[in-house]
Amino acid sequence: MAKRLLSPDMKKVIVTGGAGFIGSHTVVELAGAGYEPVIVDDLRNSEERVLDGIAAILGRRPSFHRIDCNDAEALNALLARETPHGAIHFAADKAVGESVEDPAKYFRNNIGTLAVLLGSMREHGAHHLVFSSSCTVYGEPATLPVTEDAPDQNATSPYGYTKVACERLVRDQCIAVPELKAVLLRYFNPIGAHPSGLIGELPRGVPNNLVPYVTQTAAGLRGKLRINGSDYETPDGTCIRDYIHVVDLAKAHVRALQWMEQRPAPLCEVFNLGTGRGNSVLEVVKTFARVNDVEVPYEIGPRRAGDVVSVYADTTKSRDVLGWKAERNLADALRDAWRWQQRLAD
Numbered sequence: 001m002a003k004r005l006l007s008p009d010m011k012k013v014i015v016t017g018g019a020g021f022i023g024s025h026t027v028v029e030l031a032g033a034g035y036e037p038v039i040v041d042d043l044r045n046s047e048e049r050v051l052d053g054i055a056a057i058l059g060r061r062p063s064f065h066r067i068d069c070n071d072a073e074a075l076n077a078l079l080a081r082e083t084p085h086g087a088i089h090f091a092a093d094k095a096v097g098e099s100v101e102d103p104a105k106y107f108r109n110n111i112g113t114l115a116v117l118l119g120s121m122r123e124h125g126a127h128h129l130v131f132s133s134s135c136t137v138y139g140e141p142a143t144l145p146v147t148e149d150a151p152d153q154n155a156t157s158p159y160g161y162t163k164v165a166c167e168r169l170v171r172d173q174c175i176a177v178p179e180l181k182a183v184l185l186r187y188f189n190p191i192g193a194h195p196s197g198l199i200g201e202l203p204r205g206v207p208n209n210l211v212p213y214v215t216q217t218a219a220g221l222r223g224k225l226r227i228n229g230s231d232y233e234t235p236d237g238t239c240i241r242d243y244i245h246v247v248d249l250a251k252a253h254v255r256a257l258q259w260m261e262q263r264p265a266p267l268c269e270v271f272n273l274g275t276g277r278g279n280s281v282l283e284v285v286k287t288f289a290r291v292n293d294v295e296v297p298y299e300i301g302p303r304r305a306g307d308v309v310s311v312y313a314d315t316t317k318s319r320d321v322l323g324w325k326a327e328r329n330l331a332d333a334l335r336d337a338w339r340w341q342q343r344l345a346d
């Protein structure tokens with residue numbers, strides 16, 4: 001990417017969770033589009049070396065503040081100093097299983113940090129918000145592909161419920177603060193890594209998600225992938241998801257900011273971010289093996305409790321209203337995921 005110098009009139013955007021998987025890729029795209037990202041992350045689920053990767057791509061180190069977003073005083077002091085244009089709020093805990101074990105942790109961090117950020121944004125006149133939501137709010141959809149007006153499923157995991165609650169909080173805040181503009185982005189299954197191989201996902205411990213488990217198995221770090229059930233009512237019996245390349249997802253955040261800037265407040269709009277295609281677990285495994293010419297040993301195990309059978313996005317609204325669509329396919333994402341995994345092993 002061409003090196004872009006900082007200029008005093010660049011719009012500053014606070015990126016909470018900007019050292020994380022999706023946040024780090026978004027920081028790169030924001031800087032590439034002429035914004036000045038200001039990363040706020042306490043590194044509870046990320047590592048400072050991510051900043052080296054971002055710096056290698058951008059040709060300069062992004063601004064980084066190690067702050068817990070629950071710390072209202074620290075966040076307020078930062079927003080007072082930086083007077084940002086807006087914020088993208090990625091910071092959250094995201095392990096569905098852990099949220100069942102410790103719901104209070106998830107309510108506190110996921111809803112609490114949003115409340116702190118919204119208060120601080122109001123106080124300091126930052127009136128553009130992009131919020132990381134999830135297709136988990138749909139639960140098991142009644143019809144596919146799922147559109148944004150499908151009903152929320154309040155009874156999903158505590159993690160899922162925090163996303164439903166946060167969406168509600170943003171909507172209520174937009175009513176209370178007429179200058180506020182907000183976009184709620186419902187991600188489907190983000191995978192892949194930056195094509196440079198310089199940034200990607202850094203799962204801690206045994207990965208919960210499919211693609212990091214596949215890449216670690218192919219790399220010999222795990223013995224065998226266990227496919228969670230092959231007796232579902234799908235063409236090959238395994239669950240179906242909408243896997244979206246993280247760079248496409250990152251670009252959608254830039255688009256969301258630009259889109260909001262062209263519209264009057266108050267504004268609060270929700271968009272699906274997926275490819276619109278569903279792929280089964282077996283398709284992912286076989287595509288990975290084929291495009292990377294590497295073996296992925298696997299076995300069929302029992303179903304995983306709480307798994308949705310099939311979910312993929314209706315992308316009509318994000319295409320027609322936001323003017324965004326995914327440009328990369330499953331094979332691209334799986335090639336980039338493997339490049340990143342091999343880089344991690346260096």
Ligand code: NAD
Nearest residue numbers: 017020021022041042043044045046068069091092132134
């Ligand atoms: P991630 O864990 O890689 O990134 C989140 C970052 O937030 C981490 O760097 C973590 O250290 C930081 N963080 C968490 N709590 C914090 C706090 N209180 N203060 C400061 N920093 C804090 O996760 P990700 O996959 O990049 O997800 C980003 C967002 O997208 C999350 O809100 C997640 O719920 C949402 N989301 C993720 C997925 C997915 O499958 N990855 C799907 C849908 C939605």
Ligand code: WQD
Nearest residue numbers: 096134136208209210211213226227228239241281304307
């Ligand atoms: C995909 C498929 C697994 C691992 C989760 C969250 C969701 C959202 C995205 C944040 C499923 C199967 C997995 C393995 C397997 N996150 N699988 N063997 O469950 O769609 O969604 O991440 O908002 O809220 O629930 O993604 O990657 O865990 O699983 O067979 O070792 O792969 O059972 O069918 P999921 P995933």
